[in-house]
Amino acid sequence: MNQITDLNDLRLFAEVVEHGSFTSAARDLGVQTSKLSRRIRALEEELGVRLLNRTSRSLSLTETGRQFHQHCLALVAESKAAKDVIDRTRSEPQGTVRISCPVGLLSSGVSEIVARYVEENPHVHVLIDATNRRVDVVEEGLDFAIRVRLPPLVDTDLAVRQLGLSIQILVASPDLGARHPVPESIEALREWPTLSMANSSEKFVWNLLDADGQSMSWNHQPRLATDDLASLRMAALRGIGVAMLPRELVDADIQAGKLRHILPELASTPGLVHAIFPSRRGMVPAVRHLLDALVAGFEELNGKWQGGV
Structure with a gap:
């Protein structure tokens, strides 16, 4: 059997079966009944089998036609799905x-x-x-x-889709820095007041990585602890203490000179910012x-x- 080159014939065959007659299908498709009938006849000849039982009053599927029709329906559904992909890509978000x-x-x-x-x-x-x-x-x-x-x-x-990274850095206001020697290590911050995110254990630890990727933990007792980053940033801006904050949050403050990035060789382990959703489909x-x-x-x-x- 030669390969079918016009898949539209399979769609036309499925339409005839769905409408139950050539006349009804032709009217819905906007083609002549005689032309539609010739296309289906040519399809049967190409396949070498009879797909439809025709009488002057009725139209029915042969057993082979019934099986073939199921595959035609699947093909039509896949073609619509393929078009939907393009339509979704081109359509304006709304x-x-x-x-x-x-x-x-x-x-x-x-x-x-x-x-x-x-x-x-x-x-x-x-x-x-x-x-x-x-x-x-x-x-x-x-x-x-x-x-x-x-x-x-x-x-x-x-x-899951990863969106980016979030890294926290140590920052302090210039006024606070002016009251203390420039720290050369994390241990030097013991003389500095600190700020921290709150937690239920009330044990406050900064987990950091140095420039070589070595991890370290530093325990401290903050003057202010809260689970609101905006409040921590405000406290840092007012010189109340050193804070470890997301660099995206304080970038503009550093550029404006309102905060200073201290111990720049230290930072938190990068957190993965990601979105979770039910399905990509x-x-x-x-x-x-x-x-x-x-x-x-x-x-x-x-x-x-x-x-x-």
Whole structure:
């Protein structure tokens, strides 16, 4: 048997079966009944089998035709799915996107990236649940949740896309630095007041890496502890203590001279900023493009610090 070169004939055959007659199918397809009949007859001749039982009043499938029809339906469905891929790619993002993001990460650049995305896509609405709790994206009907975790990431049934890296650095205000000798090691900070993220154990430890990648832990008793990064940044700006904060959050302050990066050879282990979502299949353009925007945004943020610790 020669290879079928016109797959449209398979679609036409499926349409005839669906409509139950050549006349009805031809009317719906906008072609002449005689032309449609000739196409199906030519298909049978090419295959060397009869697919349809024809009488003056009825049309029915042969056993071979019934099996062949199932494959035609699958082929038609796949062709529609292929076209949907192109349509989704070309279509303008629109609709509502529901996401969750930790409060501190929003302050560290995510809010600016999302705002820019909304500005550039006027038909998209973004609803952000700013929370530090661990959300259930499926149960809560979220399109995706943004998280930061140290590698390796825990196995999950959800789809995961890495967005970027988050590294924390030590910063202090110029006024605070003027009251203390320039520290040459982490031990020198014992004479400095500190700030820290809060935790239930009330044991405060900075876990850091040096320029050679060697890890170290440093215990301290902060003057202020809170789970709000914005409050820590404000306290650092006011000279209350040294803080370990995401570099994305304090980059502008350092550039403006409001904060100083101290002990620049030390930094936290890079945290993986990633999005989790139910599935990659069926993702609408608005969600996919927002994820793309977040990846591009973090590339820009991380690029400012290339060559740093």
